[in-house]
Amino acid sequence: MAKEKVLKIVKSKTFLGIVCFILGGSIMSDSGSVLELEESVKVLNQEVAEKDSKIEELEAKVEEAKPWFDMKEEERKAEEARIAEEKAKKEAEEKAKAEEEARLAEEKKKAEEEAKKQAEAQKYETGLTYEDLARNPSQHMLKYVKFEGKIIQVMKGDGYTQYRMAINDDYDKVVLIEISNDKLVNGNILEDDYIYIKGQFLMEQTYKTVLGAEMTIPAIVVDEFSF
Template sequence: MAVFGGILLFLSIIALILFLVLSVVSLIKRNGKMKRNLKIAASAFGAIIVSFVIIGASPDSGTESTTPKKEKLSSEQIAQQKAENERKAKAKAEAEAKIKAEEAAKAKAEAERKAKEKAQKFANAKPIDYPHLKKNPDRYKGQFVKYTGEIIQIMEDDNYSNIRIAVTKDSYGYNYDDVIFVEYPDVTDYVEGDVVSVWGEITGDYSYTSQAGWDISIPGMLAEKVSK
């Protein structure tokens, strides 16, 4: 139908032009054929309109749908697609597992490094000569040290301990005049009279008022470890 409409349109346009020209010629020559030529031209114009109607009504005219038809997959294609999806899922899982393993390895290495540094720090810790420490505790603030001495007083509150330790040993035992004040963020099983070792940082001068009302200043220490 579209082809027929196209042919009809082409012929109608030619006829319209031809008989319009003949009508003009007839008007000039006054041969009496102008009215007939105009009727034929009008018929050609009507045929043009009919041609457009035929072309528009043709089932193969117009714009074809651009939506692609969904092809039905064969069983082989479905199997291939499934295998590809499984391969991608496996690759993703392996990549995630690799990342987790690397993170775990880094965390383990970091923990081992810190543990090694801590062990080295404890191994290298040494006491500061008490007369020098007593003279100016703030000078040694932040230094990591180790002292061994006798507990002359220990007080605990919840998960915190305050310990006074005599750290200078002489022929009679430990000198109660050479004392450091140790703060320890935990409780222990130790009591007065026990000899213990403490590791930690010097915090500077520690001042307190004794039961007798005396203002006393001694070196302070924040312990990380208390052990026999």
């Protein structure tokens, strides 16, 4: 590239010299000075020879400098490769960082959900017994409880179903439980089913037995149950 540029500059100057010579020759010819014209031709030829010599010298220098130009090109390419490598490395590090942050966020979310689930389950661990609810209903109103027992009566309602349940299969410890129908996704609860419940004690409920006697028992709204 540098060599071609040098040759272009020198040749353009040579061309200008020849044009000047022709113009000058025309003028001298008109004056009849032939000897002066011949002398000018000699001088011009000498100048052309000197320029040719300089061109050869420049060509040699360009050829000699070629390894330098090549080395610079290699260094440039090496620098570009290094920058590209650093960019790729940085992008890989940022991607790994983002993936790690996403993983930690997911783990945090799962841990929070698990903690919430445990806290939700723990709130029913009040230790309240049937005797606590029956003896001091106003003291324990709206507190969470958990029991297990046998279903001894089913009473369907509008959007919910009520059941009388004998805690631990003890007919002297009967509670009234209420379960919304949308929780019965695995099927209805039937008489003689044995279930586990978690819920909230609301109040006492009074009802009439088949013999006409009134019976007051604790009433619980069930949050979840299992067979």
